[in-house]
Amino acid sequence: MELAISIVVGFMILGALYAIHAKDLLSSVIACGIVGYSLVICFLLLRAPDLAIVQIVVDTITLIIMVAVVLDSSKEESYSKLDTRGYITAATGVLIIGILLYFFIDSIQTLDVLGKSSLRMAKHYIEGAAQKTGSANLVTGVVFDFRGYDTMGEAVVLVTAVLGVLTILRIKGKK
Amino acid sequence: MTIIVKKTTQLIAGMVFMYGIYVIVHGHLTPGGGFAGGVVIAGSLILVTLAYGGDFLKLVKEEAGTTIVESLATILVITIAVSGFLFGTKIFFNNFLPKGIVGHLVSAGVLPLYNIFVGTEVAASIFIIFLSLIIFKEESQK
Numbered sequence: 001m002e003l004a005i006s007i008v009v010g011f012m013i014l015g016a017l018y019a020i021h022a023k024d025l026l027s028s029v030i031a032c033g034i035v036g037y038s039l040v041i042c043f044l045l046l047r048a049p050d051l052a053i054v055q056i057v058v059d060t061i062t063l064i065i066m067v068a069v070v071l072d073s074s075k076e077e078s079y080s081k082l083d084t085r086g087y088i089t090a091a092t093g094v095l096i097i098g099i100l101l102y103f104f105i106d107s108i109q110t111l112d113v114l115g116k117s118s119l120r121m122a123k124h125y126i127e128g129a130a131q132k133t134g135s136a137n138l139v140t141g142v143v144f145d146f147r148g149y150d151t152m153g154e155a156v157v158l159v160t161a162v163l164g165v166l167t168i169l170r171i172k173g174k175k
Numbered sequence: 176m177t178i179i180v181k182k183t184t185q186l187i188a189g190m191v192f193m194y195g196i197y198v199i200v201h202g203h204l205t206p207g208g209g210f211a212g213g214v215v216i217a218g219s220l221i222l223v224t225l226a227y228g229g230d231f232l233k234l235v236k237e238e239a240g241t242t243i244v245e246s247l248a249t250i251l252v253i254t255i256a257v258s259g260f261l262f263g264t265k266i267f268f269n270n271f272l273p274k275g276i277v278g279h280l281v282s283a284g285v286l287p288l289y290n291i292f293v294g295t296e297v298a299a300s301i302f303i304i305f306l307s308l309i310i311f312k313e314e315s316q317k
Contacts, residue, residue, distance in 0.1 A: 050207065050208065053198075053206055053211045054214070057218065061217065061218055061221065061301060065304070065305060068308065130277050131277070134282050137203050137206065139206070139208070140208050141203075141286070144290070145286065151289070155293060158297065162300045162303055166307055169307050
């Protein structure tokens, strides 16, 4: 299974690289779709059908909206030559990548093996969750009962995003 | 759009809507839930809007009338979205309804109600983001 996931993740990296370098914005959006749908296959291989359903639906809707936006725009990415500010930005990016890589390697060496000590919490959730919450689907039980605050925050964030979109996109009220 | 697209949309959109309701209502039994089902419902509404165009919803007509109608529609959708989680917060940690038998459709206390409210809110939010792109574009072209 690890081999299959590695191949799919390789496809995702190729799609992301093409999305950055494509000249036509429409093909760039389609390449972003490759990344999203490969993630669906990854979730199915890792046996997470809840996440796979949400990912495939949200990715489709996002793709539709992005295509609608691209068809209204200039349809091609405008390139500009690097000046002094561009060089400084690129140098800062490379520096931050190096620092992050150093600390990631440092922290991975000190962590435990995946799934040994960090899953202590999950054990209490899984044991008798169907009796505690009365829900046959464990994910719904965790999302709405044990972690109710997270779901409430998610809903508030969505409403705030809608209000932000309405405020920014409104043209008539700007006079 | 052509007549083929319109007829196919007429046949399919209702089934997609019903499937979204099924995913929401069975959220505590099978994979899925409020979030996935809400996005499916929004997808069916977006399908109708794409096939029939913005005029089908009668949101853009004349000056004074449209502003009121459009604002009212927006406020209604936002009210539905906000009341979706206003109802939930009061009883957030208290699963006060009887649990029932695990695996039945009517079981798990208040969890199905959370699923329905979150599903309504997500459907309204995503559909209003799509609608605002259409409405404000047609406003700017006047």
